[in-house]
Amino acid sequence: MAGETILVADDDRAIRTVLGQALNRQGYDVRLTGNTATLWSWVESGLGELVITDVIMPDGNGLDLLPQIRKRRPDLRVIVMSAQNTLLTAVKATEKGAFEYLPKPFDLSEVIDCVGRALAFSPESATQSDHQNESEKLPLIGRTPAMQEVYRVIARLTATDLSALITGESGTGKELIARALHDFSKRKNGPFVAVNMAAIPKDLIESELFGHEKGAFTGATSRYAGRFEQAQGGTLFLDEIGDMPMEAQTRLLRVLQEGEYMTVGGRQPIKTDIRIVAATHRDIKRMVQSGHFREDLFYRLNVVPIRVPSLRERKDDIPDLVNHFLSHAVDQGLPSKTITPSAMQNLKNARWPGNVRELENLVHRLAALYAQDDIDVDVIEAELSDQQNTIPDRNTPAEGESMSEAIERHLRKYFEAHGDDLPASGLYAQMLKEFEQPLINLCLEYTDGNQIKSADILGLNRNTLRKKIRELGIPVIRGTSKRL
Numbered sequence: 001m002a003g004e005t006i007l008v009a010d011d012d013r014a015i016r017t018v019l020g021q022a023l024n025r026q027g028y029d030v031r032l033t034g035n036t037a038t039l040w041s042w043v044e045s046g047l048g049e050l051v052i053t054d055v056i057m058p059d060g061n062g063l064d065l066l067p068q069i070r071k072r073r074p075d076l077r078v079i080v081m082s083a084q085n086t087l088l089t090a091v092k093a094t095e096k097g098a099f100e101y102l103p104k105p106f107d108l109s110e111v112i113d114c115v116g117r118a119l120a121f122s123p124e125s126a127t128q129s130d131h132q133n134e135s136e137k138l139p140l141i142g143r144t145p146a147m148q149e150v151y152r153v154i155a156r157l158t159a160t161d162l163s164a165l166i167t168g169e170s171g172t173g174k175e176l177i178a179r180a181l182h183d184f185s186k187r188k189n190g191p192f193v194a195v196n197m198a199a200i201p202k203d204l205i206e207s208e209l210f211g212h213e214k215g216a217f218t219g220a221t222s223r224y225a226g227r228f229e230q231a232q233g234g235t236l237f238l239d240e241i242g243d244m245p246m247e248a249q250t251r252l253l254r255v256l257q258e259g260e261y262m263t264v265g266g267r268q269p270i271k272t273d274i275r276i277v278a279a280t281h282r283d284i285k286r287m288v289q290s291g292h293f294r295e296d297l298f299y300r301l302n303v304v305p306i307r308v309p310s311l312r313e314r315k316d317d318i319p320d321l322v323n324h325f326l327s328h329a330v331d332q333g334l335p336s337k338t339i340t341p342s343a344m345q346n347l348k349n350a351r352w353p354g355n356v357r358e359l360e361n362l363v364h365r366l367a368a369l370y371a372q373d374d375i376d377v378d379v380i381e382a383e384l385s386d387q388q389n390t391i392p393d394r395n396t397p398a399e400g401e402s403m404s405e406a407i408e409r410h411l412r413k414y415f416e417a418h419g420d421d422l423p424a425s426g427l428y429a430q431m432l433k434e435f436e437q438p439l440i441n442l443c444l445e446y447t448d449g450n451q452i453k454s455a456d457i458l459g460l461n462r463n464t465l466r467k468k469i470r471e472l473g474i475p476v477i478r479g480t481s482k483r484l
Contacts, residue, residue, distance in 0.1 A: 005029040007048040009039040036060035055082040066096035077118040094155035142317040146309035166279040168308030171357030174279040182235040190234025198243035199413045205248040216265025219426030242282035253297045311352040325363035334367040346380045
């Protein structure tokens with residue numbers, strides 16, 4: 001590609017000089033300008049095989065020039081640079097036809113690599129999306145290099161329907177990434193339906209995902225539209241996919257392969273038109289290796305992997321995040337607060353095992369509990385060191401928790417997983433079945449498979465127990481007693 005002409009537009013003389021020298025050393029003919037007017041005159045005259053342009057320049061916006069360039073010279077590739085470094089910038093650059101988006105400050109080796117790929121690329125026609133009325137409110141906060149890669153992946157997926165698997169620690173904002181994928185996709189006018197697989201009891205998964213017909217099982221007094229049907233034409237977000245039981249994995253794989261599913265108790269297959277985005281905090285590859293997650297399903301979901309960085313990897317984003325959460329607290333009616341520079345430095349030095357969620361909770365606590373307008377180091381140090389100030393997660397088992405409390409905790413998690421909706425009808429019978437099976441299983445296990453003893457412990461007639469064993473499909477194997 002040596003000898004090809006590259007047009008560089010940036011109002012920063014130092015950046016123009018550095019780029020010009022680096023590209024000249026690679027054998028390219030480089031033209032430099034600090035305004036959009038000169039850049040456009042070069043494009044109109046047919047000069048150049050590649051454009052590298054900044055977004056904000058004295059006489060115009062590089063992004064606004066992209067549609068004109070595509071119309072005038074559709075084969076001319078454009079690389080967009082920007083110091084704004086937000087998701088919206090990356091998405092807009094991609095939607096308007098940029099070959100690549102590079103956040104500033106950039107690595108020269110990355111620029112050289114990108115130039116090589118752009119010149120070797122065979123351009124194809126692409127459709128453009130109209131986002132004239134798009135809100136400028138940022139859906140994701142962060143300008144660090146760790147977040148830039150996430151933005152670039154999201155931007156590349158805006159025009160596709162590819163499945164994505166989002167991985168990252170708890171509290172990093174995986175659902176926000178999933179929502180951004182939906183909001184900037186061609187399905188943005190369709191529904192976004194989120195379901196937490198870890199919150200759904202095993203026996204309810206098929207009904208929750210695929211729905212059920214009236215009378216499909218005891219307590220099913222009406223038809224229920226499952227999450228697949230609710231998400232038709234939009235995006236279905238399967239959170240904590242690593243907690244999905246193997247039987248449900250098999251059913252999900254079949255739906256992804258065939259593009260249709262059956263409701264529980266249904267007789268006619270239903271075509272599905274949705275995009276699947278999954279997420280997990282688990283090491284899903286290790287689960288595949290250990291046989292706890294289907295390898296074929298993993299490859300179906302992991303078409304585009306997106307790793308969300310922990311807060312420890314993006315500490316320079318903490319000031320922006322803190323200011324965002326303080327503003328959010330004011331919107332909720334809490335008093336306005338300011339974090340002093342030294343206190344902010346303390347926040348940046350913290351470990352944050354709970355990631356962004358932990359930071360958000362702390363900021364809201366600061367706004368609610370402290371009278372002073374300026375939050376200083378002493379307050380931050382006290383909050384970070386005093387673990388007793390942290391409200392325990394009600395979804396986490398407490399020491400000495402009773403069986404009733406454990407059941408209530410799991411049920412609360414299940415109800416909360418529905419957001420503003422309510423669970424399907426038939427919950428009472430399904431929950432009794434959910435409790436009944438492990439109860440009978442354990443009785444048989446601890447009585448060495450003796451049904452007479454088990455019936456006595458349970459207070460059931462022996463024939464009733466046998467009937468339940470058949471209905472629930474419980475294997476009865478002697479020689480499994482836990483007692484020595």
